[in-house]
Amino acid sequence: MNAPAELALLSAFHTAEQHVAAFARFTAALDAAFDACATPGDPSRCARFARGLRAALTRALADPALVTPAQREGSAQTYRRHVIAADSRGRYTVAALVWQPGHASPIHAHHTWCGYAVLDGTLTETLYAWDDARQGADVMRSHPRASGAVSFGGRGRTSIHRLSNGSDAQAVSLHVYGVAAEHISTQVNDVLPLVRKTALVS
Ligand SMILES: [Fe+2]
DSSP: OOOHHHHHHHOOOOOOHHHHHHHHHHHHHHHHHHOOOOOOTGGGGGGGHHHHHHHHHHHTTGGGSSSSSGOOOSSSSSSSSEEEOOOSSOEEEEEEEEEOOOOOOOEESSSSOOOEEEEEEEEEEEEEEETTTTTTTEEEEEEETTTOEEEEEEEEEEEEEEEEEEOOOOOEEEEEEEGGGGGOOOEEEEEEEEEEOOOOOO
C-alpha cells in the first residue's frame, strides 16, 4: 500500500495533456451554462445559468488535473491569484486563488456575477449586510467553506462577503468571474468599508 505522502504526490501529478483535457471539459460545461440562458446580457439573472455554473464547478472538484501544481503555489504576503483561462469571447475568466493560513480577502460585493468552489483546505466565509444609512457593511454571520463547497452569486450589494483562511493549512479555491481577463483586477470586487459602530454614551 502507498504511504499517504505517496498518494498525495500521485494525485498532484498530472500531465499537460490531462490539464488541457480537464480544462476543455470545464470550459465546455461553462459554455453549456451560457447556452442554457436566453438572456446572456446578465446571465446571473437566469436560473439555468446559475444551475449550470454550479454544475460546472461541482464537476471541477472531481477533476484535479484542472489546476496544476504551479497554479497551487501561494505567497507569504497575501492570497495569490493565478489566472488560468479566459473566454475568447470575454464572457468569463477563471482563476485559482491560493490562501495561506491567515490570508483574507477584503470585504466586498461584486460588480459582476461570480462563482467559486473550494478545491483544497477550508475557508471561512463571512457574510455582511449593506447599511445604507451608515454607508458600511455590517457583519451577519460566518461559516466554514470546506473542500467541496460550491457557491454562486450575482452582482450587487445584496451579496457582500469576505473569504479568509483561519485554518493552519493552505487552501485553494477555483473562481469564475463574469469579466474578460483584462478587467479582473478592476471590475470584479466592489471593496466596501466595515460599518462604523456608534460609541455607546453612558
Ligand atoms: Fe467574492
